Amino acid sequence: MNYVRISVKAPAKINLTLDVLAKRPDGYHEVEMVMTTVDLADRVDMTLREDGEITLDCSASFVPDDIRNHAYKAATLMKEKFQVRQGVHLYIDKQIPVAAGLAGGSSDAAATLRGLNQLWNLGLTRDELAKIGAEIGSDVPFCVYGGTALATGRGEQIAHLGAPAPCWVILAKPPIGVSTPDVYGNLRVAQIDNHPDTKQMLQAIATQDFSLMCQSLGNVLENVTLSLHPQVRQIKDLMVASGADGVLMSGSGPTVFALVQKEAKVHRIYNALRGFVKDVFVVRMLGAKEGEILA
Ligand SMILES: C[C@@](CO)(OP(=O)(O)O)[C@H](O)COP(=O)(O)OP(=O)(O)OC[C@H]1O[C@@H](n2ccc(N)nc2=O)[C@H](O)[C@@H]1O
Ligand SMILES: Nc1ncnc2c1ncn2[C@@H]1O[C@H](COP(=O)(O)OP(=O)(O)O)[C@@H](O)[C@H]1O
Secondary structure, eight states: OOOSEEEEEEEEEEEEEEEEEEEOTTSOEEEEEEEEEEEEEEEEEEEEETTOOEEEEESSTTSOOSTTSHHHHHHHHHHHHTTOSOEEEEEEEOOSOTTSSSOHHHHHHHHHHHHHHHHTTOOOOHHHHHHHHTTTOTTHHHHHHOSEEEEETTTTEEEEEOOOOOOEEEEEEOSOOOOHHHHHHHOOGGGOOOOOOHHHHHHHHHTTOHHHHHHHOEETTHHHHHHHOTHHHHHHHHHHHTTOSEEEEOTTSSOEEEEESOHHHHHHHHHHHHTTOSEEEEEEBOTTOOOOBOO
């Protein structure tokens, strides 16, 4: 089918575990992370341009609209690699908080790769798109597939997992932006004393055991971000005091998420947080499903 315009959902991710095993000679860190997508999503609209230009607008004016934008980078890479004559206008409807540990920019890039594959009739597989995504950022390959996965290497090696136990996810982002390179840069790998039990998390997911999943949550970047931004600790404490079953910071932060199974608790936690931070979202995990193309 020939498209002229296509809209693709770009869901946020959370890290159920994030372990750092070593610092690599290339400056990246060797990680082991269990990630899952949630139904808080940007939307990337792509409109064919016959003049060959790549242009971008975003509903959030502070997000870059040039090559610094991961979605723009994705389009440029695809055009160059496959010598595409046509161009594209990208419009990003931004719903995911920026620099929040939720991979908003990576997911926009992944949605752009998926969408352009159709718009420009490239016929690439998801695996091929994920490989291209790794050239944009470590989290992009995961975002190309979505669902739930174990990510290793610098985060670009993906092993798909089944859906975790169904539950509510309450996200709260304090009004600070966190730089991922700064957080990794402040981590002292030899001094990490809170490595998560990744195997136990994999077991919790395989058996859809909600309480084991909550017990297995862990993120070695949390202490680094907590020391830079004490508000993150306050949000965690508030979630726990309001009855959350499991609480963790996502990625490099500063977003913190709470997991709960009972709907009554959702309201209690949401109301407690809203008095404290503006950006609070109640979402569901997307399970094992792949990112959805809307039109
Ligand atoms: C921490 C995580 C957890 O999912 O996510 P966010 O908090 O950014 O959402 C990821 O590891 C972030 O992945 P991503 O944001 O794609 O990182 P990249 O663009 O590839 O790298 C940005 C910088 O982060 C550092 N970095 C990133 C990944 C990695 N495995 N080791 C690193 O040391 C490097 O300094 C690198 O230059
Ligand atoms: N499409 C995009 N959406 C949001 N931020 C973007 C995008 N493209 C590039 N960026 C830049 O990437 C940085 C990280 O943003 P984001 O992907 O939202 O956070 P995180 O890496 O914490 O998940 C920001 O500083 C932002 O300026």
